[in-house]
Amino acid sequence: MCGRIDFHDPKPFLEDMQKYYDWDISDYIRYETAATGYNIPPSSDILTWHEHHHIPLIEPMHWGLIPFWAKDPAIGNRMINAKSETLTQKPAFRTAFRHRRCLIPVNGFYEWQKFPGTKQKQPYYIKAKEKPYLLLAGLWDRWEKENIKSCTIITTDANEALKPIHNRMPVIIPPEEARLWLDDEITQTDILTPLLKPISPEALEIYPVSEYVNSPVHNDRNCIERV
DNA sequence: CCAGACGTTGTT
DNA sequence: GTCTGG
DNA sequence: CCAGACGTTGTT
DNA sequence: GTCTGG
Numbered sequence A: 001m002c003g004r005i006d007f008h009d010p011k012p013f014l015e016d017m018q019k020y021y022d023w024d025i026s027d028y029i030r031y032e033t034a035a036t037g038y039n040i041p042p043s044s045d046i047l048t049w050h051e052h053h054h055i056p057l058i059e060p061m062h063w064g065l066i067p068f069w070a071k072d073p074a075i076g077n078r079m080i081n082a083k084s085e086t087l088t089q090k091p092a093f094r095t096a097f098r099h100r101r102c103l104i105p106v107n108g109f110y111e112w113q114k115f116p117g118t119k120q121k122q123p124y125y126i127k128a129k130e131k132p133y134l135l136l137a138g139l140w141d142r143w144e145k146e147n148i149k150s151c152t153i154i155t156t157d158a159n160e161a162l163k164p165i166h167n168r169m170p171v172i173i174p175p176e177e178a179r180l181w182l183d184d185e186i187t188q189t190d191i192l193t194p195l196l197k198p199i200s201p202e203a204l205e206i207y208p209v210s211e212y213v214n215s216p217v218h219n220d221r222n223c224i225e226r227v
Numbered sequence B, D: 001c002c003a004g005a006c007g008t009t010g011t012t
Numbered sequence C, E: 001g002t003c004t005g006g
Helices: A011-020 A073-078 A094-099 A175-182 A189-195
Strands: A005-007 A037-040 A045-052 A055-063 A081-083 A101-106 A108-114 A121-128 A134-143 A148-157 A168-170 A204-208
Touching (some): A005 A101, A045 A175, A094 A101, A094 A134, A101 A175, A108 A134, A175 A189
Parallel strands (some): A055 A148
Antiparallel strands (some): A005 A037, A005 A108, A101 A134, A108 A121
């Protein structure tokens, strides 16, 4: 699963974005109101990267997807993750999967290890081994009623490195696959399903952190310190 | 036909 | 909006 | 994801 | 137990 992210340093991502496109995209980057920090929970306005006919838009969206047809936006509280295996079937996600895919940059994310029969929970921090950020696969939607854009993070089976901690993890898209994932002219999703797999365990660094991170009001460097 | 749901995870 | 259940 | 609330009336 | 807020 993926219910808490670290995005304390947006710079490397934003710099890479300008390199990725070979023209000036500064007008298409709107990150000023995006949530940044070491401990960002669902319902925050997290930064997303998507495209419309190959024109990028990098902007914050409410984490917790509110389908365009929703009567009550509170439905977003339960849509913080989307299971990759059933994206084409679920009413809340299938249209977004065909037309509105996005990537969510994070410096890292957290998973909690639970111990059966106890209330004990051990949080872990997960980051890229050799890069300052990861791109998580997401979907987005627009709720016309109040013009709210919202997003969700797609999950898959945990890889071998994460399995001891948790059985699910976010889908992580390698930078070289971003072009394909974000292409909104692709509406036949078959060619995207190979991307919806667990990332190689070698790509990740994982270590335990303090329960300090449990409370979302804690939002400083202590959240990502190894214990 | 209308009404009501539309989600994931983990645990039992 | 679209599907499921009654 | 976790933490914290979960209620109404009337009075200050 | 379940929902809301962060």
